[in-house]
Amino acid sequence: MDKETIQLQNRFRDLADKSYAQNIYVFTGFLSLAEQDIFLKTAGEIGHVSYRLFGGRGDCERKMLRFGSPEDLGYEEDFPIVCIHICPLLKKFADDFTHRDFLGALMHLGIERNILGDIFVAEQEAFLFCQEAMSFFICEKLDKVKHTHVRCEVLREGLTVPVKEPQPEEVTVSSQRADGIVARLYGLAREKSQKLFADKKVYIDGRLAESPSRCLKSGELVTVRGYGRFLYQGVCYETKKGKLCIKADVYR
Numbered sequence: 001m002d003k004e005t006i007q008l009q010n011r012f013r014d015l016a017d018k019s020y021a022q023n024i025y026v027f028t029g030f031l032s033l034a035e036q037d038i039f040l041k042t043a044g045e046i047g048h049v050s051y052r053l054f055g056g057r058g059d060c061e062r063k064m065l066r067f068g069s070p071e072d073l074g075y076e077e078d079f080p081i082v083c084i085h086i087c088p089l090l091k092k093f094a095d096d097f098t099h100r101d102f103l104g105a106l107m108h109l110g111i112e113r114n115i116l117g118d119i120f121v122a123e124q125e126a127f128l129f130c131q132e133a134m135s136f137f138i139c140e141k142l143d144k145v146k147h148t149h150v151r152c153e154v155l156r157e158g159l160t161v162p163v164k165e166p167q168p169e170e171v172t173v174s175s176q177r178a179d180g181i182v183a184r185l186y187g188l189a190r191e192k193s194q195k196l197f198a199d200k201k202v203y204i205d206g207r208l209a210e211s212p213s214r215c216l217k218s219g220e221l222v223t224v225r226g227y228g229r230f231l232y233q234g235v236c237y238e239t240k241k242g243k244l245c246i247k248a249d250v251y252r
Contacts, residue, residue, distance in 0.1 A: 008035060009042045012065070016046040019067035025077040028065040029114030029131065030055065033223060034200070037208040039065060053206075056081045056129035057161065060118045061223065080132040081117065083155040084139060087125040088148045094124045095146045102126045105145045106138070120161055127161040166249035170236060173244050178202070178222070179212035185248060186227050201225035228252050 012028075019026040031039065036053060043051065050069035055062055056079075070076045086102065088094035095101075102119050106128070117129030130138060139152040155161070171184040182202065183193035196202050197212040203223040204216070216222065218234030233247040 005038055008038050012039050012042050013046060015065075016049045016051070016067050020049045023073060025066055025068040025073065027067075027080060029112075030062040030064055030117045030129075031114070032062060033203045033206060033225075034208070036063060036065075036206055037203070040207060054079050054081075055117050056083060059163075060129060061229075062117045062129075064117075081129055082132045082135045083161060084128045084130060084135060084152050085125065085155050086128060086142065086145070086150050086152050088145075088150050090149075091124055094148045097121060097124060097126065097145060097148075099126075101146050102128070105142060109138070109141050111138070120164070122162045122164075127155065164251060166231065166251045168233075168247065169230075169250050170245055170247050172239065173246055176215040176235070176244065176246065177212070178204070178209060178214045178216050181216055181232070181246060181248070182222070182224055185230060185250060186224065196224060 015026045053063040120127045179193045202209040216232045223229040231249040236245045
């Protein structure tokens with residue numbers, strides 16, 4: 001186990017102890033999937049305090065960790081998360097944006113990554129989940145993405161973040177092995193798919209998938225870093241040649 005992992009585990013334990021000893025809610029910054037996996041492997045050691053992971057809405061990948069619960073503390077405290085709407089001043093002259101463009105502009109402001117949650121890109125605009133304490137700074141300082149001038153405002157009550165619908169896909173595989181399904185859905189060679197597992201880029205229901213031979217189960221959410229994620233729906237039918245036709249809802 002490397003030094004950074006041990007330090008992060010100790011940090012989780014300290015925050016859990018603080019919540020328990022002081023009878024208060026304690027929050028982390030936004031955690032990556034890898035950091036969430038480290039926490040979940042440590043969670044069994046801190047059973048004396050409740051916890052919850054949340055990123056702003058149900059389908060967020062990056063999430064804050066909250067120690068404490070209404071049942072234990074007797075009151076509720078919301079996650080300190082807000083959503084900022086980022087859009088061009090003049091859409092007619094705006095660049096085409098990617099997730100990387102928005103993230104790069106934000107990091108250029110000197111903001112640490114754990115301040116920022118998921119960024120949902122929709123055409124020429126984006127919706128950023130971030131720590132509430134930094135929202136004023138971001139709205140004031142972020143005025144340009146690539147070559148386009150933008151404006152930022154905290155999402156008003158009643159407005160919602162657009163939901164990107166998944167694309168249902170059916171592919172034929174020899175088994176329900178995770179590496180084979182990842183390879184077929186993303187058009188990869190089997191060796192490339194297996195390397196993604198070896199490089200720790202595949203997560204199943206938020207947990208690091210360490211074995212490429214693991215068989216997927218219906219309802220599992222698979223995240224493949226750099227490619228997207230998909231909700232596995234299971235086997236549709238078996239072909240005459242013994243192959244399996246499987247279905248998945250793919251988020252590109």
